[in-house]
Amino acid sequence: MDGLYYFLKGYVYQKVLKLIRDEVAHVEDIWKDPIICGCVLRTNRGLPCAHELKMDILVGSPMPLEDIHVFWKKLNMIPEKFVNRTGYNFNDEIQRVVAKFDSCIDGDASLRVIQQLKDISRPSEISGVAPEAKVRTRGRPTLGDY
Template sequence: MCMDRFSVSSWRNHEETMTQRVESVHSTLKQYIGTCTVNFESFWSVIHGMLDIQHNKIKASFDVSLNVVQHGYMDGLYRHLRGYVSQKALKLIRDEVARAEDVGTCPILCGCAIRTNRGLPCTHELNDHILAGSPIPLEDIHIFWKKLSMIPEKSVNRTDYNFNDEIQRVVAKFESCIDEDGRLRVIQQLREISCPSSTARVAPNAKVRTRGRPTLGGYEKNGRKERKKTITQTRGKPRKMTRLRRDILVALSLYSRARRWPVREGRERK
């Protein structure tokens, strides 16, 4: 019998096993109770408070995943995942991206452990997106990591969806366009829906400074730096000359006094 059927790593567990979860809850509960001699009423209030704290922590983590974007995930590779996937999943994906240079596109070297255990794109899949310059699609992420709300979802029958009416409206809109620009605009919008990586949107330009002196280019900037350096060097020389000049004047004054003193002493002797 194949032993992989009984191995935890061969099944999707999202980094959670039954033994690990039971031991963790048991340890946390003992920390909250603090003693083994407690009645049912006190025991119930302790468990209720523990569940409230865990509930608040989970809601706080969901809010962070929905509203906070860390600097490490500003790359275009995570463009479709920001705000839709938990921070834990983004961290796991970033760790796999760090291995992409060593693994490459070889599934054997990759092992695909994160795809099997946690339902996230593995290293060789991420390397394909990196080489193609396309972001990671949201469909590659398991629904476990996209659940960012405590409200249970209502089961919706997929057969209730009917897109024929909407498609007919799009076709009518396309045929009613008089000029070519309008038709190209409709085609571009449909293309962005069907293939998000082909969007025509670009990143905003850098903020233009409207105050102060404009910055120079690379060549002029280097020349300006060298010129500043030469100016500071030349400015330092007059200071050295001023000190030397002062020392010379002091030495001359002392020398003149030394020449005068012997004459006065000779006159006093006479």
């Protein structure tokens, strides 16, 4: 029975595997009378119902991932490699920023530009301070506020 879930492990949530496992338990009832199925799991949750699972079990093939509704699939958290599909040349824009920075006479303006570029390139090293806690201005103060 583990072969039934071969394509699903790691791509769908554990709850889906549990729901399908529970539905496989109903397959034995469907062997006798296919009308009993009712396709509740398919209509309510977008998952294969007992009579569909019966066919996969008979053939002995794993359940395809396409049978699972998109809602139940896990997101891929691995970022894809950036591909510039716009045709825009970012290097030209960077060269313009460097030229503007070199021609800048004001020292304060150049420091602000450097700080903004650091914030963009290294967000873990942002020198900003955390926002202050909100002060409650309405209502009666609680005992802990005194």
